Amino acid sequence: MLRQPGGTLASTHLTHLRHVDLAVPEHDRQLAFYTDIWGLTRTVGDTGISFLAAQGSPEQFVVRLRKAPEKRLDLLAFGIAAREDVDALAERLAADEVRLVSEPDVLSTPGGGYGFRFFDVDGRTVEVSSNVTPREHRRIEAAESIPVRLSHVVLNSPDIAVTTAWYQQHLGFRLTDTMHSPQDGDLMHFLRINPQHHSLAFSKGPHTSLHHASFELRGLDEYLRASGRAIRSGATKLWGPGRHKAGDNAFTYFLDPHGNTVEYTTEMEQVDEDTWHPHIYDASQADVTDQWGTANPWDEQVAKESINDPDHGCFIAPPL
Structure with a gap:
């Protein structure tokens, strides 16, 4: 405890x-x-x-x-x-x-x-x-560009300090890193429950909504192949390919048919609990959002789509 x-x-x-x-x-x-x-x-x-x-x-x-x-x-x-x-x-x-x-x-x-x-x-x-029965699964092979697993989910919240504190207090999440703006304060908190850099993050937004859901690929080659398949399909590419500093993971973001942002990622950083100290990253620095410099710039359109529509299901349980 x-x-x-x-x-x-x-x-x-x-x-x-x-x-x-x-x-x-x-x-x-x-x-x-x-x-x-x-x-x-x-x-x-x-x-x-x-x-x-x-x-x-x-x-x-x-x-x-x-x-x-x-x-x-x-x-x-x-x-x-x-x-x-x-x-x-x-x-x-x-x-x-x-x-x-x-x-x-x-x-x-x-x-x-x-x-x-x-x-x-x-x-x-x-x-x-x-005690959920494990599903029969298999090793994803080289050049096979399908998700290995669900990597993480990022959620928009009007007050990320309050939301982060709630998840720390009640569910035992640990703060891994913070994305900070000199003008706007904390923009994103990255939280973990295991050695993976983050399984959950909260992004500062005007309303409660899904920011993005991220899916892990086998490696960089498979990640690029998957990104290319989505691009060729005509799916709307929002941002990427690139590599974040917080988490050190590769990213390409797309919109699903209903305007939810989904991400292909790989090579998420693993945290040593005994030695890790949270970083505060300056979001105004280009290499923080994309170390490679290959992604299209983060602009108002990318920000708008990431904010998503307000979620009207808050405090209303789903029927199933």
Whole structure:
């Protein structure tokens, strides 16, 4: 257990990011993008709902698509070590007056497991689960340009200091690095729950929304091949290819059919917990956003698309 600012005990047993669930008006169009272009595999589905896996990941699915009248982030899901940790976290969140969406129970999604849902400080639905049956997966081979796994998710928040503190206090996230502007203050906080530089980040924005979801490729060659496939498909390339300084990962950002930003990435930095000290990076320096200097400039259009539409699903639990 780790004592966080404010004196609250936070679990250190969150293990990894499981999946990101999206609601969209045009389910079939979105499904075609994520399978035919992006490289995910539909494993389970019915009319208006699909579970999409990454071939290299033991997770049953890394994206869930649900048909809905308007787009929203349905939920963000994380793994936790054991069933007793699920119960302990639910009990502690309830004691801290965090609004629970559901009590711990057996899950009905692919792979089952045991988990519960709750609202974070901005009203997003979060799921934590354990004992999910691993999916049969395989090694992604050289030159195979499909995602290995879901890498990380970045979320827009009007007050990233408050949101970051909430995730540190209640879920045990650690601050890895900060992106800072001399004019506008902190722009992004990168948070980790394992040695990966970040599984989650919060970006300063005018409203709560999805900033981007990122998918890991096998290596640089596979990342470039995947980026090229998406470009040739006619998908809107937003930014990249390039290499960030925070996380040291390669990036190319695209828009999916509903205007959500999705990223191909690879070679994310791994953190040594015993020696790591958070950096504060100056976002006004060109080599901070792109070390290679190969990406198109970060401009107002890229910023606008990254802000995304306001999420009207805050403090409204998804029906599934």
